[in-house]
């Protein structure tokens with residue numbers, strides 16, 4: 681008898697669909713409301729003025745059963761930076777939930793003890809959360825050709841807008 685084994689899920693990643701679907705529902709207009717995404721996912725977001733300057737933020741499990749999540753962002757950082765941090769932590773939630781454990785703390789360069797691959801994935805997905813390709817292309821086709829206007833429209837840093845437009849081969 682020929683037994684077929686179901687392909688086992690990747691040990692590194694949780695299933696993406698539910699979180700990604702919820703996130704995409706908030707990507708129809710700019711700027712993307714990362715706080716609303718967190719709320720829709722049941723994730724509490726705390727802005728903490730006491731975090732050291734070299735910590736961008738963190739995501740941790742909370743609650744008696746450890747089944748809820750909290751994102752903390754550095755209250756001393758600029759709002760565009762905070763938005764990126766929230767998107768980065770949302771990416772950890774969407775992509776790396778099983779690895780969060782007792783928490784992932786990201787330093788100023790979005791490095792964590794979880795390793796470079798995980799952090800690169802979170803940064804990359806964070807960029808797509810804040811600047812979804814279809815929406816960026818729509819604005820670009822509508823005449824928004826410069827990254828300064830893109831940055832303002834998407835409420836991200838100039839640097840991020842520039843990198844994202846380059847990634848999407850715009851401009």
Ligand SMILES: [Zn+2]
Pocket residue numbers: 768772784785786790791792798799802
């Ligand atoms: Zn991270």
